[in-house]
Amino acid sequence: MxxxxxxxxxxxxxxxxxxxxxxxxxxxxxxxxxxxxxxxxxxxxxxxxxxxxxxxxxxxxxxxxxxxxxxxxxxxxxxxxxxxxxxxxxxxxxxxxxxxxxxxEMNKVLSVQPEDLNVTVQPGVTRKQLNQEIKDSGLFFPIDPGADASLGGMCATRASGTNAVRYGTMRENVLALTVVTADGRIIKTGTHARKSSAGYDLTRLMIGSEGTLGIITEVTVRLYPQPEAISAAICSFPSMGSAVRATIETIQLGVPVARVEFVDALAIRAINRHDNLSMPEAPHLFFEFHGTEAGVKEQAETVQQIAADNGGQGFEWATRPEDRSRLWNARHTAYFAMLQLKPGCKAVTTDVCVPISRLADCVTETERDLNASSLPCPIVGHVGDGNFHVAILTDPEKPEELAEAETINRRIVERALAMGGTCTGEHGVGLHKMDFLVSEHGExxxxxxxxxxxxxxxxxxxxxxxxxxxxx
Amino acid sequence: MxxxxxxxxxxxxxxxxxxxxxxxxxxxxxxxxxxxxxxxxxxxxxxxxxxxxxxxxxxxxxxxxxxxxxxxxxxxxxxxxxxxxxxxxxxxxxxxxxxxxxxxEMNKVLSVQPEDLNVTVQPGVTRKQLNQEIKDSGLFFPIDPGADASLGGMCATRASGTNAVRYGTMRENVLALTVVTADGRIIKTGTHARKSSAGYDLTRLMIGSEGTLGIITEVTVRLYPQPEAISAAICSFPSMGSAVRATIETIQLGVPVARVEFVDALAIRAINRHDNLSMPEAPHLFFEFHGTEAGVKEQAETVQQIAADNGGQGFEWATRPEDRSRLWNARHTAYFAMLQLKPGCKAVTTDVCVPISRLADCVTETERDLNASSLPCPIVGHVGDGNFHVAILTDPEKPEELAEAETINRRIVERALAMGGTCTGEHGVGLHKMDFLVSEHGExxxxxxxxxxxxxxxxxxxxxxxxxxxxx
CATH class of the missing domain: 3.30.43.10 (Uridine Diphospho-n-acetylenolpyruvylglucosamine Reductase, domain 2)
Incomplete structure (x- = not known):
């Protein structure tokens, strides 16, 4: 070394x-x-x-x-x-x-450039705040990691979440940063041009560097026109494998789906309890389609057919904004809903991402591991990207539970790496994935x-x- | 320093x-x-x-x-x-x-992963060769800088070209690289997962590093399903400004146009001569639309309306593959066609990219500079990205012509930087833009x-x- x-x-x-x-x-x-x-x-x-x-x-x-x-x-x-x-x-x-x-407290939207489809914000602005402040511009910021994270933090961990399947991650959507270096110099990385070949990509180097290379103090991100039409749908499946296969076919066909989220039966149970809903306790896919009226209809019909071919049942539409909000609110509160499956617990959250062709194998083999565990382990995933999370619910006071969670996590990560995937799709390395980082990239x-x-x-x-x- | x-x-x-x-x-x-x-x-x-x-x-x-x-x-x-x-x-x-x-001679397509929509190639594979070799897979590689460049070179300069407005640049489309370091170590950057938060983004650091940080020896890039329908069109405009304004409106409306290329009157004259065509010698936009049959039709109708609102005339369709090929062949040979406007010349090619809201101003002010020059200076551009090129045709034996070309180039670059743009959208810094790089990023x-x-x-x-x- x-x-x-x-x-x-x-x-x-x-x-x-x-x-x-x-x-x-x-x-x-x-x-x-x-x-x-x-x-x-x-x-x-x-x-x-x-x-x-x-x-x-x-x-x-x-x-x-x-x-x-x-x-x-x-x-x-x-x-x-x-x-x-x-x-x-x-x-x-x-x-x-x-x-x-x-x-x-550095939480100001500094300037919206609607004609250029971008916005410059201070790092403490959260994604919900941003979308609230720009909603009259006809534009929106799509990256949505679930939590109402700050834009600076989302840069630092290279965040993504739902919508990434269509709009990309922070990696693809940041145009420029202001960064304070370790020795206190202030630099600007990037311009407001859409693309550039001017020197090393300091923007992308800072994105995902987890605060170890500089402190991000301003962020310019791309915005997108609010779609003319949005439609959402949920559908239940007889097994995890069939839900994942429906996803894979959708991606391989090139359907420009905006969101495709997997929620397993246990996570559905948690959401039902938390949000007082009554979805069938089976694996589900949550979809969202963005486009013109005709385009959304066409996408949705294609996906409905794919779902049906894979045993999907009860394909249900949500076109009214309030129905869509309820649906995505349920997905977004899944994390906190899952924590309530085991009062007082903390979640050890795994976060692997595999090539989409291996996703069905990876999820199915993971399910086998989880069935053998005494810990509740709901699964949710941004499956359009090949990314899923297992929330391993552990009592932080019980070292044996934490140890079991780590064993499960290790098996899942090692499986993902063996399948050509990554040890973290969107959460970052932090204190948790340091050894896996070496396995993934090599010394x-x-x-x-x-x-x-x-x-x-x-x-x-x-x-x-x-x-x-x-x-x- | x-x-x-x-x-x-x-x-x-x-x-x-x-x-x-x-x-x-x-x-x-x-x-x-x-x-x-x-x-x-x-x-x-x-x-x-x-x-x-x-x-x-x-x-x-x-x-x-x-x-x-x-x-x-x-x-x-x-x-x-x-x-x-x-x-x-x-x-x-x-x-x-x-x-x-x-x-x-490292020009093998190493492995196509059609289910994952990616391919791994050696660095000497050219983009045309790649598309030829994968054409039966139902997939294609969209990045198209005009020249039949090698994939390794395209990584090194962070290339883009036509299609980038829809599919992104090399920055967005490379999943992983094999790189030889200066001291002869072999490293892999990235995996075949679509996204990752696992450590510093060495892939993006190498892309655009122009061979100064490592030697790229394998490239894994994303592929896309060949669109169900493709349609192309050309349209002439009364002025550069009106053509650019039509482009800006198209982008701001969120039409997912696959290509929108600007070609000025002088470049049209060059293409007409070179390809024996008879397009009117006026500024043109070349469009291409990808999608479903219905989606392409909808996009094209929207754009045709925008073009008409901006004075566009003679909107002409090319839906048959051979007509589309002729059209894009004309665009692609534009560089060599332009060189023939002045036998024995070399082109000093400028390559700025500005925020799209400034593009009309930037092109119009540039036109004024060029009208004052004795050198032929045709303009072409990937205007959907805010990127355009002026080919300043100079006799390499005449230092005064090279000096004039550099003066023009400097004015164009300085104007682009003043407008919040970049000194190079896709060609790279090389030997030419070193001082502008400092102006753009700061010491x-x-x-x-x-x-x-x-x-x-x-x-x-x-x-x-x-x-x-x-x-x-």
Missing amino acids: NQPLPHAALVRQPLPVAVRDALQARFGERFSTSPGVCDHHGRDESPFPPAAPDGVVFAHTTEEVAEVARLCNEHRVPLIAYGAGSSLEGHLLAVAGGISLDLS DALDLMRAIKNALDPNHILNPGKIFRPVR | NQPLPHAALVRQPLPVAVRDALQARFGERFSTSPGVCDHHGRDESPFPPAAPDGVVFAHTTEEVAEVARLCNEHRVPLIAYGAGSSLEGHLLAVAGGISLDLS DALDLMRAIKNALDPNHILNPGKIFRPVR
Whole structure:
């Protein structure tokens, strides 16, 4: 290994008094070391034990972020960007202490360019807020990871979710970023042109870097015209395999479906309870179609036929906005509905993505694993992309349950890798997938990643302990 | 500047005898130092004076590429990947001598995965060859830069061209690469999963790196189902501005047009002469629509109405494959047709891309510049993306013409940057856009790029002298 990341960076040091004093003087009440505030910033939606930072700065401008970075870099203090707190993989945990940089108050939509179909926002703007603020423009932002995540966080984890099958992920939809480097310089990556061959793709390098290469302080994303017509449908299937096969045929036929979401029988039970619905407790697909009136009708008819050919039953339409909202609301609250299957539990959420030809095998073999487990393990998936999640519901107080969850997770990830897939489709590596990252890419590719990390953050202040396992 | 690239790397040194002997022994007739072969590999489609390498290796395998890289790295010998030779910006010129690594014999389609809608190829496979070889699969590869470029070269310059408005560029369509690093390691970037959040995006880092960060030896790209229906059309317009406005309205309305190409009156004259056609010598748009029968009809009717509203005349259909081929053949040979407007000339090709809202202004102001020039300057453009090219036809023997071409180019690029655009939409930086790259991104962003270059190629053997202006 040529490019070690020294483990020393992860040995927790007390916050230097000079840093504390400087932040206090500069930010006043917007710098907090109160245990409540620190504790809140040392948690996320992952099952990892909390790790609180030593202090939290609530930044309001790019320049403030740059000042904090310069200070932290000078004193070798860890710096962790914090958005909406919805990470599932421990990204926000201050495993080496340091400063949590809360960007949630940088939440302004800076400029909408309706003619160019793009918008520039501060990183704390959430996706729901964005769509609310631009709804009169006739445009919308499609990326929808379920949680009402911040746009900065969605960049950092290369988020996607429903709609990605049609509109792509954050990778495809970010035009430009403003980024503060580890040493406090402010750079712009990209322009508002749709495409460019001008130099290395710093935008794509920052997207998915999980706060380890820079702090994102502005985001320009593509918008899309609100479709003339939208129609949604649900359909139940006799088995997971048949639902997945219907999806595969839809994709292979090139139907430009906007969403195709898989929800297994257990997740349906959870949703029924949580939302007071009465869907049959069987595997379901949720579809959405975008286009012209005629185009949507044509797509839906094609998909209905494919579903029927695969044993789909009770194909049900939702064309009225309120019916569609109820449907997608049910899908979106699935995560919290599933948590209620086991009161007090945390979910170990797996997140593999495989080539679509292997999806039926992968899901069916996974189902066999899950049937053998004592833990409730509902499955949902953005199956149009070959991506699915198992929420392994565990009691965080019971180490044996966490261990079992990790065993299940490992089997699922190893199966996905063996099938030519990836260890994380959209949640990121965080604290959780470091070893799988090596299995997926190999040591030499990891070495290139570490070389980039060392070049851009030589003092290892940016979100230390994430993505790479340091060398002891 | 923290990350200089030493100018010393560009001082031409003779090829070390040890390297020459080793390549001779290893590659026999597949290593050539003959002046004819070297001269051929020191040229491309750019107007820069040729700069021949000291030798050319015709590689057949990834392992061979790795061997050559290790040898060159050990002896600090420049190494320049060579595909189809169709670069327009001097990428292939051996400005510091060294070895040209010809990958054109690595031209096998390695595996088609029709169920996953992707294909893995060697880097010397050209786009036309690829589409020919997969045509019975019912799939096609849409990226079409005009020239019959190699897939490796198209990755290296982040190519796009017609079709990008619907299907995206190489940035959006490459799933995975095999790359040989400067020190001869072989890495895989990406998997066959559609999306991933597993670590830094090495795939996107290599795409557009112009052979300066690694040598691409395998490429996995997305394929698309051949559309059920295709229809093409041309339409003439009273002015450039009106043609561009029709384009802008089409994009803003969200019509999923597959191609929308602008060709100005002078380029039409060139095409008429070259292809023996008789189109009216006026600005034209060339359209193509992909979809179902009904969908294509609907798109085309919408666009025909938009064209008419903007003064478009003589909207002509081409639905039969042979008519479509003739039409697109005319568009594709436009570059060579334009060169024949001025026998013996070379084209200084500009390649800006602006936000679509600024395209009409940008093209109209550019037209004013060109009218004031004595040089013939036809314009063609992938206007759906905001991207257009001016081919400034110059006599390479007349320095005053080259100087005038550069003056025109500079004005066009500076205007595009002032409008929030990029200095190159799809051709790359090469030897030509180094200073504009700084204007576009700023010194601090360039510094990050140089830091990455230094981290991944510390001896600066990979395509030296391109993208970055070295520090003297």
